[in-house]
Amino acid sequence: MSAATLTSPVTVGEGRIGLRGNLRHIGALIRRNLLWIRQDPESMFDAVLMPIVFTLLFVFVFGGAIAGTDNREAYVNYVVPGLMAMMGMNIAMGVGTGFNQDFQTGVMDRFRSLPIARSSVLIAKIVVELARMLVAIAILLTVGFLLGLSVSNVPGLFAAIGLAAVFGFGIMWIFLTMGVVMKNAQAIQAMGFLVLMPLQFGSSIFAPTDTMPGWLQAFTDYNPLSSLADAARGLMNGGRPIAHDVLVTVIWSVVLTAVMAPIAIRKYTTKS
Amino acid sequence: MTRIDNTPHDAVSDAAVTVRGLVKHYGETKALDGVDLDVREGTVLGVLGPNGAGKTTLVRCLSTLITPDAGQATVAGYDVVRQPRQTRRVIGLTGQYASVDEKLSGYENLYMIGRLLDLSRKESRARADGLLERFSLTEAAKRPASTYSGGMRRRLDLAASMIGHPAVLYLDEPTTGLDPRTRNEVWTEVKRMVAEGATVLLTTQYMEEAEQLASELTVIDRGKVIAGGRVDELKARVGGRTLRIRPADPQELRPTATALDEFGLTGIGKATADTETGTVLVPILSDEQLTAVVGAVTARGITLAGITTELPSLDEVFLSLTGHKISSPQDDASAAREEVAA
Numbered sequence: 001m002s003a004a005t006l007t008s009p010v011t012v013g014e015g016r017i018g019l020r021g022n023l024r025h026i027g028a029l030i031r032r033n034l035l036w037i038r039q040d041p042e043s044m045f046d047a048v049l050m051p052i053v054f055t056l057l058f059v060f061v062f063g064g065a066i067a068g069t070d071n072r073e074a075y076v077n078y079v080v081p082g083l084m085a086m087m088g089m090n091i092a093m094g095v096g097t098g099f100n101q102d103f104q105t106g107v108m109d110r111f112r113s114l115p116i117a118r119s120s121v122l123i124a125k126i127v128v129e130l131a132r133m134l135v136a137i138a139i140l141l142t143v144g145f146l147l148g149l150s151v152s153n154v155p156g157l158f159a160a161i162g163l164a165a166v167f168g169f170g171i172m173w174i175f176l177t178m179g180v181v182m183k184n185a186q187a188i189q190a191m192g193f194l195v196l197m198p199l200q201f202g203s204s205i206f207a208p209t210d211t212m213p214g215w216l217q218a219f220t221d222y223n224p225l226s227s228l229a230d231a232a233r234g235l236m237n238g239g240r241p242i243a244h245d246v247l248v249t250v251i252w253s254v255v256l257t258a259v260m261a262p263i264a265i266r267k268y269t270t271k272s
Numbered sequence: 273m274t275r276i277d278n279t280p281h282d283a284v285s286d287a288a289v290t291v292r293g294l295v296k297h298y299g300e301t302k303a304l305d306g307v308d309l310d311v312r313e314g315t316v317l318g319v320l321g322p323n324g325a326g327k328t329t330l331v332r333c334l335s336t337l338i339t340p341d342a343g344q345a346t347v348a349g350y351d352v353v354r355q356p357r358q359t360r361r362v363i364g365l366t367g368q369y370a371s372v373d374e375k376l377s378g379y380e381n382l383y384m385i386g387r388l389l390d391l392s393r394k395e396s397r398a399r400a401d402g403l404l405e406r407f408s409l410t411e412a413a414k415r416p417a418s419t420y421s422g423g424m425r426r427r428l429d430l431a432a433s434m435i436g437h438p439a440v441l442y443l444d445e446p447t448t449g450l451d452p453r454t455r456n457e458v459w460t461e462v463k464r465m466v467a468e469g470a471t472v473l474l475t476t477q478y479m480e481e482a483e484q485l486a487s488e489l490t491v492i493d494r495g496k497v498i499a500g501g502r503v504d505e506l507k508a509r510v511g512g513r514t515l516r517i518r519p520a521d522p523q524e525l526r527p528t529a530t531a532l533d534e535f536g537l538t539g540i541g542k543a544t545a546d547t548e549t550g551t552v553l554v555p556i557l558s559d560e561q562l563t564a565v566v567g568a569v570t571a572r573g574i575t576l577a578g579i580t581t582e583l584p585s586l587d588e589v590f591l592s593l594t595g596h597k598i599s600s601p602q603d604d605a606s607a608a609r610e611e612v613a614a
Contacts, residue, residue: 016357017357021390024387024390025387025388027387028384028387028388029384029388031384031387032373032376032380032384035375035376035380036375036376039375039376039416040375105371105373105374106367106371107371107372107373109332109335109337109365109367109371110365110367110371110372110385110432111388112336112337113335113336113337113360113363113365114360114385114388114389115357115358115360115361115389115390116388
């Protein structure tokens with residue numbers, strides 16, 4: 001190799017993108033994701049219809065059997081905080097499929113050849129997914145209130161929403177990693193359901209765990225969705241100690257983020 | 273080394289892109305195996321090679337999408353490995369597969385890229401409108417790109433890569449998969465950009481495209497540069513054009529071919545009559561031979577209605593430069609294995 005050096009001397013930090021620039025880029029990319037929703041409103045079905053369908057399904061199909069026909073409203077109070085935990089997880093799956101499509105279509109090449117921080121594509125996606133999550137939770141609560149949900153602790157309700165969002169954020173990194181690594185969106189969806197179904201049903205989301213066999217209880221006790229659901233119940237209506245469940249949920253979220261975020265970011269930045 | 277290579281190895285003073293000894297391996301496959309090339313400012317360098325020759329890998333290295341294993345590349349004075357951020361400011365990329373966001377409209381695609389390139393809202397709007405107009409997409413500006421035809425999508429892709437007034441534009445197989453009419457559309461746009469002084473690195477599989485758009489050529493195969501130089505120099509080296517002559521009277525097609533064969537011009541291959549197109553095909557090596565053929569036909573009293581010359585296909589270029597046919601992907605794999613074994 002001949003050493004033809006046309007290179008100008010490298011200054012550390014030269015060409016670095018400032019905070020304002022970063023925010024502007026993230027804003028432009030958030031706008032892109034919002035335009036996607038406008039162009040393709042069906043993509044909001046999961047956030048809009050899922051909370052309605054699941055709430056009606058569980059309250060009217062299983063509610064009577066689980067809590068007794070006279071106790072349907074009590075079951076609403078039980079299941080809505082649980083569904084809140086579930087929403088975060090299901091919506092998070094969308095982040096993976098959308099991300100995957102960007103790689104498939106070559107749009108990601110365009111973004112990565114632009115002078116923007118590579119993370120801004122990632123951050124924009126996360127912001128939009130968190131917003132979708134909050135929309136889903138808002139609809140869930142609306143349906144819940146129509147069916148007789150009562151909340152005795154309003155600040156607690158917001159704390160519960162925050163907790164669900166924090167946990168959803170942690171889960172999102174798993175799906176982001178899958179979005180980068182896996183071949184196509186269908187694979188992510190199939191894999192996602194395979195993991196989500198046992199996690200969701202093997203938890204205290206839909207029914208108290210005390211009737212489950214011991215081995216299953218051992219699983220549900222460590223299932224972060226149980227902790228999140230129980231914490232949300234305690235925060236919204238009291239009646240149970242919440243410190244432990246909140247702590248477990250937060251620890252899960254932090255650990256998931258600490259482990260999966262670097263992997264997702266590394267896979268994302270090095271993907272060629 | 274047996275390779276024919278007259279690529280200058282010293283730095284070219286007016287080079288916008290300089291590549292020296294670039295290497296990129298994928299496992300055992302050497303996608304780039306020591307590539308040297310220069311793109312002079314304000315010119316178009318055509319990188320010609322078959323599928324799997326390493327063209328896209330080269331463009332991806334030069335656009336900071338992948339990091340080369342060895343060698344050096346500078347774009348507008350910036351080192352692509354050590355100064356990726358600065359490099360990204362001076363390049364425009366049009367990929368092999370149109371990389372526009374299909375769910376966004378043409379306008380929104382361009383506006384978004386304007387914002388990502390730090391233009392103000394107002395500037396982004398103006399630039400998007402201007403480029404849509406320039407690439408004849410104004411009518412379709414508000415429609416999602418998914419409804420665009422293949423040619424419209426490529427034009428939008430070209431427009432997108434022009435937003436930041438890049439110092440160097442990479443066009444990675446800009447017309448692969450397009451029908452001839454759409455290809456012409458894209459060529460027209462590229463020629464216009466070149467006329468306006470753009471510096472372009474163009475990869476292509478088509479000799480015709482290289483001749484249409486590029487002023488200089490680098491031919492690569494299996495990650496190596498096998499020839500380089502001005503298009504006419506390279507053509508001269510490859511020789512072998514095909515002359516097509518059309519007798520005014522179609523009845524004279526076969527007599528013309530027979531007459532040429534009987535005439536026995538030295539160095540000229542056998543003339544063949546192509547009844548489908550009503551032309552006679554004569555392989556020739558030089559302009560003198562072209563003149564001689566025309567003279568011979570005229571001497572027989574045959575009136576000609578048309579004369580065209582055709583460039584050799586990429587296959588023929590390869591055959592004459594390397595003595596072997598374009599390597600198939602299997603050959604590539606086995607060649608890579610042999611190299612490792614040796």
